[in-house]
Amino acid sequence: MDLNAKVDEKTVVCIIEAMKIMNEIQAEVKGLVVEVLVENGQPVEYGQRLFKVKLN
Numbered sequence: 001m002d003l004n005a006k007v008d009e010k011t012v013v014c015i016i017e018a019m020k021i022m023n024e025i026q027a028e029v030k031g032l033v034v035e036v037l038v039e040n041g042q043p044v045e046y047g048q049r050l051f052k053v054k055l056n
Contacts, residue, residue: 001013001014002033004032005032006031008027010026011027012025012026013025013050013051031056034054037049037052
């Protein structure tokens, strides 16, 4: 996801692989991406924040 990208509740912001299954992650909020908190290929934990979004 690019910085300053507009997202809404159904926008797919990234895909996470878990046990060889690809899971699409939706924004769940409407706003503007202001920061990406993880890099491509970096392991993540359940509940970890991936993006900062400025809400509309």
